[in-house]
Amino acid sequence: xxxxxxxxxxxxxxxxxxxxxxxxxxxxxxxxxxxxxxxxxxxxxxxxxxxxxxxxxxxxxxxxxxxxxxxxxxxxxxxxxxxxxxxxxxxxxxxxxxxxxxxxxxxxxxxxxxxxxxxxxxxxxxxxxxxxxxxxxxxxxxxxxxxxxxxxxxxxxxxxxxxxxxxxxxxxxxxxxxxxxxxxxxxxxxxxxxxxxxxxxxxxxxxxxxxxx
Numbered sequence: 001x002x003x004x005x006x007x008x009x010x011x012x013x014x015x016x017x018x019x020x021x022x023x024x025x026x027x028x029x030x031x032x033x034x035x036x037x038x039x040x041x042x043x044x045x046x047x048x049x050x051x052x053x054x055x056x057x058x059x060x061x062x063x064x065x066x067x068x069x070x071x072x073x074x075x076x077x078x079x080x081x082x083x084x085x086x087x088x089x090x091x092x093x094x095x096x097x098x099x100x101x102x103x104x105x106x107x108x109x110x111x112x113x114x115x116x117x118x119x120x121x122x123x124x125x126x127x128x129x130x131x132x133x134x135x136x137x138x139x140x141x142x143x144x145x146x147x148x149x150x151x152x153x154x155x156x157x158x159x160x161x162x163x164x165x166x167x168x169x170x171x172x173x174x175x176x177x178x179x180x181x182x183x184x185x186x187x188x189x190x191x192x193x194x195x196x197x198x199x200x201x202x203x204x205x206x207x208x209x210x211x212x213x
Contacts, residue, residue, distance in 0.1 A: 054084035091121035111137045128159045144170050161190040165201055181208045
């Protein structure tokens with residue numbers, strides 16, 4: 001029993017010594033872990049709240065567009081971009097606002113919104129669509145070099161033929177018929193035979209002469 005008591009005392013003394021040396025650090029580490037856990041839960045809750053709020057504002061945006069309420073749509077879109085820019089709804093709102101501005105012949109504002117969507121979009125298909133529409137707006141403003149630069153960005157295969165087709169339009173506008181034809185040909189070759197747009201690209205190729213491959 002005495003031996004057991006002695007062993008127990010030694011363990012207690014060792015624990016006291018360890019605590020004296022490392023106790024403050026252990027408490028600090030525990031506090032950091034607890035704080036991190038609380039911070040993570042706060043971040044999750046905040047993200048969920050932001051997403052729900054953004055979804056409601058986005059619904060207002062789409063409803064305003066359906067009702068031809070341009071003022072309401074612009075207000076909802078601006079709120080999403082300004083207050084909820086970290087959500088997936090903001091880049092989509094930028095796309096819708098750009099479309100609204102193109103219809104209103106305000107290409108400068110449309111370009112600004114599409115550039116924002118390209119820079120801030122996280123979903124690949126949203127970034128692809130924003131980049132494609134941006135190149136189209138640049139093309140309409142005769143910013144041909146900028147349009148070609150935009151079209152040269154990385155994009156998914158699903159959008160490849162549309163990027164190549166628009167590239168052909170830009171090159172043709174620059175008077176580069178051979179390069180334009182090569183772009184159209186690449187676009188044509190990437191489309192399935194049942195793609196309705198294939199006939200349009202084929203007409204462009206026919207207009208430039210030569211055989212469609």
